[in-house]
Amino acid sequence: MSELPKTYEPQAIEEKWYAQWLNDGCFEGRAERVSAKRPAYSIVIPPPNVTGVLTLGHVLNNTIQDILARRARMLGKEVLWLPGTDHAGIATQTVVERTLKKQGVIRHRDDLGREAFLERVWEWKEKHGGIIIQQLKKLGASCDWNRERFTMDSEYSACVQRVFIDLFQKGSIYRGKRMVNWCPVSHTALSDEEVVMKSQQGSLTHFRVEIAERPGTFLTIATTRPETIPGDSAVAVHPEDPRYSAFIGLHVIRPLPAEMPREQRLIPIVGDTHVEFGFGTGVLKVTPAHDRADFEIGQRHGLPALDVMNPDGTMNSLAGAELAGKDRFEARALAIQKLQELGLFEKDEPHQSNVGFSERADVPIEPRLSQQWFLRYPSVPSSREVVRSGQMRFFPERWAKVYDHWMEGIQDWCISRQLWWGHRIPVWYFRGKDPENARQSLGFETEEGALRVLEDGTVAYCGDRAPGDNQLWEQDSDVLDTWFSSWLWPFATMGWPQSTETLKAFYPTTDLVTGPDIIFFWVARMIMAGFEYMGELPFRNVYFTGIIRDKQGRKMSKSLGNSPDPLDLISKFGADALRFGVMRSAPLGQDVLFDEKNVELGRNFCTKLWNACRFRQMQGGAVEAEIRSEFLSSEDKWILLRLDRTIQEVSAALEEYRFSDAAQTLYRFFWNEYCDWYVEASKAVLTSGEEARRENTLAVIDFVLAHTLRLFHPFMPFITEELWHGLGFHQELPSDQGGRSIQFAHWPKPLGEDFLAHYGLLPEDEVRANAKFDVVLAGRGLRRDFNLASNKKVAFVLQAQGALSEEECEVIRLLLNAESLELVSSGWAAPRGTPTALTPFGPLFLPLEGLVDMAAERERLGKEIAKIQQELIKVRAKLSNDTFVQGAPAAVVQEHRQRETDWLAKLTELQRIREALG
């Protein structure tokens, strides 16, 4: 390869390699290659919204998956990372509908009708659906794109239908009129998980109602929702409340709608233990159609449910002439006004309460009684047990508790949505009452359980084909909750219900990477679907990422404008920089405070890596020559030992999904240990003119670089690939082991005992190299203390004759940027006032020929001596404490003794030096 440019220019390189990887089929997961020797590794992408765009959350999530996938390839596994997108019912339908309205095409989707509207959504999907996929490619995601799936592909839809039919026939799915969370904006029911509670400042309206049987006697009710008074069908008090229990069985006159005849407004006073004595006035108005708890009270007392609202959140005619047609919040004010006019209003008290909001539309949901489909979750016990027992592992572990708690109190799932974009519910209703007639008019034999009489007497057929006589049968107009398709993702994407090669090879998947915000929406449900349809867990490990926040800790949001576009960051800094920057700051189990500085750091690191390789390239010589032990210096041995430790630490961190630790360790090793110490030290040999030693050093450099590039590859795929080829490390390797792409090069193993023995790498080598580095640090310290610019050539004297070889001295001299380093015997007497520092080999002098301020030097030494005395006092205090000596482990005591000896030696030495100064 031609000489590398001075700085790393990511754009062209990223494009080049991504195209090459795709062209070479590097990302393909092939079932037929899986064997005992070549185990499978699989992961399914959490499918992003098909019309979505890439966010930093996606960057974090998908970088982690890519790291896992690439490392698995390097470990010799057959990897399948299966990508795709989600149709995201409400979100997509809302976006398309809003756009069409903005374009003036429609005022409401009804203007187009179901068929035509859906056509528009598909058009939209074709046009915008690929965006996020393209963005993921820019990030470097190594997904098997040939297998891209969409939750509304025809085969996928068939899976969804099949599962619905199966659960229907098993009786797990039922239809009923229940209290659901209704979104007045989207006009659909929502599941409990799609509702977020928000604390709201509201008010508690106090008003009076007269007891019909006791004219002139009033009860005061406190409510947050006066607009629903027309829907009240009772007043409830606690049966043991001495203030009110005597009134149970009597009636009150409901104030609204005022124009309704009095006798039609009589509602009973019931006793119910749900009522709290202490809250409000202790008298509760019961509105069964508009409140969950009230609905239950209504059930217990056989009260009618009066629905006084329209689906869009406006009041209907039952609310009375004046409220009818008004929005619920407008109606609230109006109701209060009416109460005032009737002389029944008492007061408004400020009140803080939790209100459920539609997650998507961000408006308060309306508890609403409506006909919906529900699912009694299947395979709950095994799904719960698999996590409890640790057979499936959660990272961080604490989410297992959250999961367990939810599974414990699991509620039936409302799965029908009053939308058009989604999987249509495969149920047809018979326009008649008699099941036998229905059976005959179907026109075909049904399976057991497919034909059923529903709660309200409707005869329903559920199956994969429409009944023959469509005059008599009408299909349910609702679609299924998006998550009712997502929960099948791990196996529906692999060809289920056929027993495909893919399923056999790659199911269950290995890891799932997702955000904790969808633990109930998605993770829990996938586990249940997995057990129900595949008979086992769908994935072995679940990694929950943190949530990306801005550097002030706020959530990313469009309105705050604090959500940077990852694509901008990629074009500014490069994909590898973004990946590395994010991973380095994303510790397991913690939210990530995003700061562009981190990406900058990633970019800087890429440049560093680039230049370190450039430096190697500039040295020329054969690539990856054999290392010869007889030429190894202690620095060589030191860096090899450091590399060995780094391999171990990085591997261990990745095994435990501690990505930021792995990134941190690599960063430190490469920048500090390799570049700052080793490369700088190696320059002594590289310029020495001794060919054999020089070549050997290059061999060590190559060895370290070839390992480091591989360790970095999962984090930074593009630059490592470029450098891998640029330095020629691919040359000798078979094409499936790094010859073609670094992503198939073997993941570095610890060097191993044989290697260490062969090259004579011992802990002492590390100690010796560190001792030399200590001399350098001491010398640099002296420089600083006497304000000598680092470019000023000075002569050092080390009182350690014979302790260091000439080559070793040369290394130290170079690192100190010194004119010379002279070794002298212990008899050598430093000129008075010579600055001195202690090193493991002996005192280091910096003779300055009278340039030095003696007083300053004495002061400096004085400070150092004082520091050592402090330490000595601490250690001695411990050692003179009998309880410590007797109570602490012998090793600890011994360690303290050693410390005392060391400090004492240093102290004596420094004192001697100070005396020498006079």
Place this chain on the structure above:
RNA sequence: GGGCAGUUAGCUCAGCGGUAGAGCGGCUCGUUUACACCGAGUUGGUCGGGGGUUCGAUUCCCUCACUGCCCACCA
């Protein structure tokens, strides 16, 4: 109301029973055989408060305070 995290240098975080650490920032010096997207040096902390266990606690236990999440039908 219940549960789960967190509180360590100006900022972001590591350490989790035996001399307080890293990165970033700040400051000083610097065109030394890659790299100023750099190098060298340096400044920053009674480890949230209070108890307890221990020879010894940032580290273990209790308690309080604050912050953030999750769960919960108090109208």
